[in-house]
Amino acid sequence: MDEVARVASNAFTLSNDLRRDTELLILFSLDPARGREISLSGARLKFLNPDERSTAALLKNALARATPSDRPTEVSPGLSVGPVDPLARLAEFARRPDAVWLTESGGPIEGWPSPEGGFAAVLSDPSDPTPAEVAVLEAAGLPRVRVGPRSLRSSQVVDLVHHEFDRREEPSRPPPGGPA
Ligand SMILES: C[S@@+](CC[C@H](N)C(=O)[O-])C[C@H]1O[C@@H](n2cnc3c(N)ncnc32)[C@H](O)[C@@H]1O
Numbered sequence: 067m068d069e070v071a072r073v074a075s076n077a078f079t080l081s082n083d084l085r086r087d088t089e090l091l092i093l094f095s096l097d098p099a100r101g102r103e104i105s106l107s108g109a110r111l112k113f114l115n116p117d118e119r120s121t122a123a124l125l126k127n128a129l130a131r132a133t134p135s136d137r138p139t140e141v142s143p144g145l146s147v148g149p150v151d152p153l154a155r156l157a158e159f160a161r162r163p164d165a166v167w168l169t170e171s172g173g174p175i176e177g178w179p180s181p182e183g184g185f186a187a188v189l190s191d192p193s194d195p196t197p198a199e200v201a202v203l204e205a206a207g208l209p210r211v212r213v214g215p216r217s218l219r220s221s222q223v224v225d226l227v228h229h230e231f232d233r234r235e236e237p238s239r240p241p242p243g244g245p246a
Pocket residue numbers: 168169170188189190191192193194195211212213214215216217218219220223
């Protein structure tokens with residue numbers, strides 16, 4: 067959960083702001099029969115502070131509150147939780163036209179043309195994807211993309227993906243405080 071909380075924190079937090087154009091879907095699949103998904107939407111998100119301890123608490127509380135429910139429930143603004151079949155959900159996500167698989171064995175992110183103008187990335191936690199997950203990703207034919215030559219923590223990968231897309235947007239986004 068520590069690394070998942072770091073991923074959530076890095077996915078959304080800026081200096082004194084949140085990335086409102088970002089969405090994060092977290093699949094909890096340790097017990098596939100009782101899979102859970104937490105989805106976070108930057109457009110509506112509140113109560114996500116930069117410290118990972120409070121983010122971990124936010125996610126754990128969401129999971130605890132979801133247990134009796136059989137439908138996705140918004141447990142705090144921009145944060146929903148519900149039951150899921152993790153492999154089926156992964157397959158659904160992988161069908162997105164802008165989806166890629168972030169993996170050390172991919173091609174350089176700089177060469178990914180992002181034809182849809184955005185980026186829907188599959189990222190694993192500190193363990194590599196299971197054989198069943200790999201089979202789903204391979205069946206979907208996802209392009210494999212890497213952010214650098216070293217095996218990084220998932221949260222570091224998130225930072226580098228944001229950095230790449232921030233740079234691509236740079237010409238249309240004035241620097242904070244106005245033009246230099
Ligand atoms: C800590 S790594 C997984 C375990 C790692 N393969 C190992 O040998 O310990 C977590 C995830 O981050 C992503 N990742 C790590 N380094 C990456 C890189 N250089 N480019 C793209 N994704 C990367 C992959 O999705 C990877 O499964």
